[in-house]
Amino acid sequence: AQSVTQLDSHVSVSEGTPVLLRCNYSSSYSPSLFWYVQHPNKGLQLLLKYTSAATLVKGINGFEAEFKKSETSFHLTKPSAHMSDAAEYFCVVSDQGGSQGNLIFGKGTKLSVKP
Amino acid sequence: SQTIHQWPATLVQPVGSPLSxxxxxxxxxxxxxxxxxxxxxxxxxxxFYSVGIGQISSEVPQNLSASRPQDRQFILSSKKLLLSDSGFYLCAWSVGDTEGSVNTDTEAFFGQGTRLTVV
Structure with a gap:
């Protein structure tokens, strides 16, 4: 069965410093992987997705993630944090071999950005 | 362009009351x-997820039910709310395919969410 683990429930960085949000996955098939962002009391917005093309995926707002099969990881990074990046981030996996279309969400990482 | 509407944004309901x-x-x-x-x-x-009108699949057995009376309408219901039903509920959509299955490559687009508090 597929699963996703976000290793940090809360990450705090200073504005202008790099961001690293960690995600490890488990999947029986070639996975599709996503990162979503959720601002307080709002719906989720897709940041980026990996679907077996290039392993380094660039998303919106300067975020990117690298798919590393050997490490079963899909960490989200950004070179320089902005105050507006403060939100909760979800790593998501789905199996291409699955028929139910179940997107499995991690528990989320809350990113705080200090001025 | 596509849009998704979800309402209400917040809801406080007593235990035992219905939900829609x-x-x-x-x-x-x-x-x-x-x-x-x-x-x-x-x-x-x-x-719950649905690939067409009247087609509902439940992922987790619980106190809730879902219905899809029209192609672009999805309703979440309960006859009697429990305290444990409190939470943030999100509706989402993704592009359907002609075979009526779910393409897990495509992204999901989310509504703004409903914060339900059962008291």
Whole structure:
């Protein structure tokens, strides 16, 4: 069965410093992987997705993630944090071999950005 | 362009009362529709998904039910709410395919969510 683990429930960085949000996955098939962002009391917005093309995926707002099969990881990074990046981030996996279309969400990482 | 509407944004209901949350999608046809719940301190959990009118699949047995009376309308209901039903409920849609299955490569588009508090 597929699963996703976000290793940090809360990450705090200073504005202008790099961001690293960690995600490890488990999947029986070639996975599709996503990162979503959720601002307080709002719906989720897709940041980026990996679907077996290039392993380094660039998303919106300067975020990117690298798919590393050997490490079963899909960490989200950004070179320089902005105050507006403060939100909760979800790593998501789905199996291409699955028929139910179940997107499995991690528990989320809350990113705080200090001025 | 496609849009998704979900209402109400917040709701406080007493234990034992009924529930109806509505979600509609505009600008697309035959979407796959989803209801997720986000409980405090947890990730999102898929509750129901639908690939067509009247076709509902339940992922987690519980006190809730879903219906899809029209192509772009998805309703989450309960006859009697429990305290444990409190949480943040999100409706989502993704592009459906002609075979009526769910393409897990495509992204899901989420509504603004409903914060339900059962008291």
């Amino acid at each position: 949350l509505e979600c509609t999608v505009e600008g697309t046809s035959n979407p796959n529709l989803y209801w997720y719940r986000q409980a405090a301190g947890r990730g999102l959990q898929l509750l």
